[in-house]
Amino acid sequence: xxxxxxxxxxxxxxxxxxxxxxxxxxVTFTLAGKDYGIDIMKVRExxxxxxxxxxxxxxxxxxxxxxxxxxxxxxxxxxxxxNLPVEKNEKRYENMIILRLEDNTIGVLVDTIEKxxxxxxxxxxxxxxxxxxxxxKYIESIVENDDSLYIILEAEKIFSSETITExxxxxxxxxxxxxxxxxxxxxxxxxxxxxxxxxNIGFIEExxxxxxxxxxxxxxxxxxxxxxxxxEKQRGSDNTQLDNKEDADAYxxxxxxxxxxxxxxxxxxxxxxxxxxxxxGNVFVWNPGCSRGYESYSIAAVLKSKNPEILLKIQxxxxxxxxxxxxxxxxxxxxxxxxxxxxFLVSSEKGTQFNEVIxxxxxxxxxxxxxxxxxxxxxxVVCRDTxxxxxxxxxxxxxxKIYESMKPGGxxxxxxxxxxxxxxxxxxxxxxxxxxxxxx
Amino acid sequence: xxxxxxxxxxxxxxxxxxxxxQTEVNRxxxxxxxxxxxxxxxxxxxxxxGDVEGRVLIDMxxxxxxxxxxxxxGEELNTIDELVKATITELANMITAQAVTKLHELGFKFDxxxxxxxxxxxxxxxxxxxxxxxxxLGLPQGxxxxxxxxxxxxxx
Numbered sequence: 089x090x091x092x093x094x095x096x097x098x099x100x101x102x103x104x105x106x107x108x109x110x111x112x113x114x115v116t117f118t119l120a121g122k123d124y125g126i127d128i129m130k131v132r133e134x135x136x137x138x139x140x141x142x143x144x145x146x147x148x149x150x151x152x153x154x155x156x157x158x159x160x161x162x163x164x165x166x167x168x169x170x171n172l173p174v175e176k177n178e179k180r181y182e183n184m185i186i187l188r189l190e191d192n193t194i195g196v197l198v199d200t201i202e203k204x205x206x207x208x209x210x211x212x213x214x215x216x217x218x219x220x221x222x223x224x225k226y227i228e229s230i231v232e233n234d235d236s237l238y239i240i241l242e243a244e245k246i247f248s249s250e251t252i253t254e255x256x257x258x259x260x261x262x263x264x265x266x267x268x269x270x271x272x273x274x275x276x277x278x279x280x281x282x283x284x285x286x287x288n289i290g291f292i293e294e295x296x297x298x299x300x301x302x303x304x305x306x307x308x309x310x311x312x313x314x315x316x317x318x319x320e321k322q323r324g325s326d327n328t329q330l331d332n333k334e335d336a337d338a339y340x341x342x343x344x345x346x347x348x349x350x351x352x353x354x355x356x357x358x359x360x361x362x363x364x365x366x367x368x369g370n371v372f373v374w375n376p377g378c379s380r381g382y383e384s385y386s387i388a389a390v391l392k393s394k395n396p397e398i399l400l401k402i403q404x405x406x407x408x409x410x411x412x413x414x415x416x417x418x419x420x421x422x423x424x425x426x427x428x429x430x431x432f433l434v435s436s437e438k439g440t441q442f443n444e445v446i447x448x449x450x451x452x453x454x455x456x457x458x459x460x461x462x463x464x465x466x467x468x469v470v471c472r473d474t475x476x477x478x479x480x481x482x483x484x485x486x487x488x489k490i491y492e493s494m495k496p497g498g499x500x501x502x503x504x505x506x507x508x509x510x511x512x513x514x515x516x517x518x519x520x521x522x523x524x525x526x527x528x
Numbered sequence: 529x530x531x532x533x534x535x536x537x538x539x540x541x542x543x544x545x546x547x548x549x550q551t552e553v554n555r556x557x558x559x560x561x562x563x564x565x566x567x568x569x570x571x572x573x574x575x576x577x578g579d580v581e582g583r584v585l586i587d588m589x590x591x592x593x594x595x596x597x598x599x600x601x602g603e604e605l606n607t608i609d610e611l612v613k614a615t616i617t618e619l620a621n622m623i624t625a626q627a628v629t630k631l632h633e634l635g636f637k638f639d640x641x642x643x644x645x646x647x648x649x650x651x652x653x654x655x656x657x658x659x660x661x662x663x664x665l666g667l668p669q670g671x672x673x674x675x676x677x678x679x680x681x682x683x684x
Contacts, residue, residue: 454530
């Protein structure tokens with residue numbers, strides 16, 4: 089008996105100790121049956137709401153805008169955002185948490201809103217990489233309370249794209265979802281137009297990955313479809329199938345951007361130079377798929393001649409060990425390259441190479457885009473005819489990675505016949521046939 | 529993985545193993561692996577810090593470790609005991625040190641941590657956002673994989 093009271097007293101004491109240490113409060117809610125939390129300091133209020141005003145041409149997870157006592161706020165469906173199943177809502181009202189971010193107020197729709205829980209912030213644990221449902225970067229930490237595990241979401245991260253661009257409607261698309269839609273749409277459009285042509289193109293699209301390692305997706309499908317007509321003319325209408333690697337390579341002829349595997353020419357340089365913004369300070373460029381490095385050297389020369397004062401770092405990546413290994417010591421045949429490069433070249437008895445200014449700005453890395461990497465904030469990404477040779481999942485992952493790492497207003501250059509699958513995130517700038525995509 | 533780093537590690541591993549084991553070492557093709565990778569059974573790990581960050585892992589099966597240690601010590605060793613562990617640790621130290629010396633000559637500076645050894649079954653090593661360069665080396669004693677995961681300090 090005595091002992092019992094003692095234990096009770098003890099546990100009470102313990103509880104009190106725990107209570108004292110509460111220094112983090114969170115609002116908890118559920119999404120698809122799982123518990124989540126969000127820092128209460130970010131929550132302005134809880135609202136039951138209906139009748140959202142639909143915003144045309146917005147991302148699928150944007151439910152619309154809502155008039156909250158005169159303030160217009162955008163409303164995001166968190167379940168769609170995280171690709172979780174949306175339960176059919178019988179009730180008319182939906183549960184909405186109004187979040188107050190730095191200079192933005194946003195409503196998020198969730199399944200149910202539970203309660204406010206206070207915890208000791210030292211009990212928060214870092215997210216584990218294996219959490220499936222939600223991309224790990226949105227998770228701040230995990231905490232256990234009363235035998236339930238709560239995933240604490242990082243509100244700022246989720247809506248970071250809006251706070252940066254200060255746009256009213258969130259435009260950060262879910263790449264997977266939007267890409268799938270685009271594909272379906274394209275295929276349908278052709279099918280109604282000409283069934284057999286669509287079928288033939290379909291066969292070609294299926295065989296290109298096998299023979300050429302080329303993956304037709306929203307990134308390059310426009311070109312693949314356009315190419316079919318000239319291919320049909322060339323081969324005859326009953327001989328359009330690709331039977332081997334040579335056929336596939338022949339079909340892809342003309343896909344590659346100008347100046348693949350050589351230094352860029354004058355016209356290309358002047359078109360690009362006029363499109364680049366004036367820069368100062370640190371400039372980071374990522375050049376995946378740089379092969380033997382001609383592309384990276386060209387970019388370095390273009391940027392350095394436009395703004396000689398910048399502190400330039402270009403990271404060239406390739407997964408071909410032989411090619412990338414020869415990049416740092418690339419030899420140039422003087423006289424056979426445009427005179428534009430002359431001021432950046434030095435000759436020694438070994439031959440002509442780029443000078444220290446250019447070389448010091450380049451880092452060549454042996455890297456496979458299938459694997460993760462960490463990138464500094466980027467000003468410019470040049471990724472020509474590289475993603476088309478990656479499967480769709482990798483294409484989307486890399487594009488997402490680029491978007492994420494890009495500074496606001498940063499520029500993306502893809503192959504001449506490629507366009508970003510997450511198109512709504514980018515603003516197209518065109519000059520002389522050259523296309524750059526600016527981060528919105 | 530910066531290309532300048534690759535050769536020093538390949539050469540160091542090749543030279544050291546050839547020298548200490550007095551045997552032919554067979555270079556196999558290099559490749560890249562995701563950051564999470566299984567470990568074969570015995571792994572010596574050396575950390576790098578400085579201009580670059582990361583680690584070098586010398587990975588082999590228990591049988592290979594015992595055979596390599598036996599050859600290096602000139603006696604038959606049949607269990608993973610202190611001597612085997614110390615020998616493999618020393619091997620890791622020699623390989624990494626020679627690679628770092630070569631890199632230093634090229635103008636890259638960084639420090640090493642003393643090697644630590646891990647043994648066990650079904651182990652994995654994870655290092656988010658760094659892919660590993662695998663240098664597989666074939667020996668009469670078995671296969672040794674030198675596993676190099678280093679990256680430039682971001683923003684440095």
